[in-house]
Amino acid sequence: MTMSKPVHSGTRTLISPVRLNQPAGRRIYRAVLALTLAVATLVFIGPLYWMATGGFKSSRELIQTPPTLVPEHPSTHAFTEAWNRLDMGQLLLNTVVYAGGALLLQLTFCVAAAYSLSKLRPIFGNVILGMMLASMMIPAAALVIPQYLTVLDLPLIHVNLMNTPWVIWLPTVANAFNVFLLKRFFDSIPNELLDAAAIDGAGPLRTLRSVILPLSRPILGVVSIFGLVAVWKDFLWPLITVPEHETLNVGVNTAATSMPQNTLIAGLFLASIPTIALFLVFQRNIMAGLTAGSLKG
Known part of the structure; x- marks a missing residue:
């Protein structure tokens, strides 16, 4: 009597295919993936966004506490002044x-x-x-x-x-x-x-x-x-x-x-x-x- 050998997938992943085929597993996987991408995006894009919006703020608004995420009175004057002065x-x-x-x-x-x-x-x-x-x-x-x-x-x-x-x-x-x-x-x-x-x-x-x-x-x-x-x-x-x-x-x-x-x-x-x-x-x-x-x- 011959016994069949188990078939192993050639690709190894952190989550088993069986778990991903289950509705609960797919929801958890997608939630974790979305959270990871959101955190990574915030870490990398956050400083760039802060630097870009800082130029549209006045000096007073820039240093105020708590800081503002969106300029209250956006102006391109700082960019023009920086280009000319530098x-x-x-x-x-x-x-x-x-x-x-x-x-x-x-x-x-x-x-x-x-x-x-x-x-x-x-x-x-x-x-x-x-x-x-x-x-x-x-x-x-x-x-x-x-x-x-x-x-x-x-x-x-x-x-x-x-x-x-x-x-x-x-x-x-x-x-x-x-x-x-x-x-x-x-x-x-x-x-x-x-x-x-x-x-x-x-x-x-x-x-x-x-x-x-x-x-x-x-x-x-x-x-x-x-x-x-x-x-x-x-x-x-x-x-x-x-x-x-x-x-x-x-x-x-x-x-x-x-x-x-x-x-x-x-x-x-x-x-x-x-x-x-x-x-x-x-x-x-x-x-x-x-x-x-x-x-x-």
């Missing part, structure tokens, strides 16, 4: 120049490094990658003084990079995390495609341009977003290296002591709009790029 147009232009240049240089060098480590297989490639990843363990604050002394007198050519875009661009060129992300994605690209390109007479550079890069758009989008946001949100390094050409974060902080609270909050909200919009537009690309190449089939 010269947000110039600050935005400076930040775009710094972030755009850093992105172009970072993509160029990080893609080249990842392609070499993944497909060209240099000698001691794993050692080089390990040293690059080990550099991520060093706190960024510990590198500020060595970097500052370096840009004051660039070795070999003895050039002072202070108050130039290069002082922002050069430290961002080599990013170990982005190199690792790109290498992991390049590893998932079949070598047969590279062999076919080599048979057609394509060299390493042409293979990179014609085969690797077109297939790597998701991860390139992720790396681009990371590179832009990293420069956009940086504060300490631009504060000490480009005082004559301030970024958004530095400009808002410099004027914070001489501005009313509602005007300052309005300026902070205006400064945060570009990064929020960037995330909302490219959130699918971010998730697709992070998961692409994680599994090999």
Whole structure:
């Protein structure tokens, strides 16, 4: 007599399918899910809502107790004043120049490094990658003084990079995390495609341009977003290296002591709009790029 083995589901969940098939189980599950989503939304959206509505309030209403969730007499005067007093147009232009240049240089060098480590297989490639990843363990604050002394007198050519875009661009060129992300994605690209390109007479550079890069758009989008946001949100390094050409974060902080609270909050909200919009537009690309190449089939 043969005994049949129990059939196990391939997917493991916190709640059993039997429980979910019951009306009470479905109601409890949906209630808990709705509560969790509501709390998560409040935690993430709450500060943004407070910052956005704070600009529409007067300074007196902003600091009153208890606070008001909706402005009693909404006005856009604080936003206009913040834009004019902070010269947000110039600050935005400076930040775009710094972030755009850093992105172009970072993509160029990080893609080249990842392609070499993944497909060209240099000698001691794993050692080089390990040293690059080990550099991520060093706190960024510990590198500020060595970097500052370096840009004051660039070795070999003895050039002072202070108050130039290069002082922002050069430290961002080599990013170990982005190199690792790109290498992991390049590893998932079949070598047969590279062999076919080599048979057609394509060299390493042409293979990179014609085969690797077109297939790597998701991860390139992720790396681009990371590179832009990293420069956009940086504060300490631009504060000490480009005082004559301030970024958004530095400009808002410099004027914070001489501005009313509602005007300052309005300026902070205006400064945060570009990064929020960037995330909302490219959130699918971010998730697709992070998961692409994680599994090999």
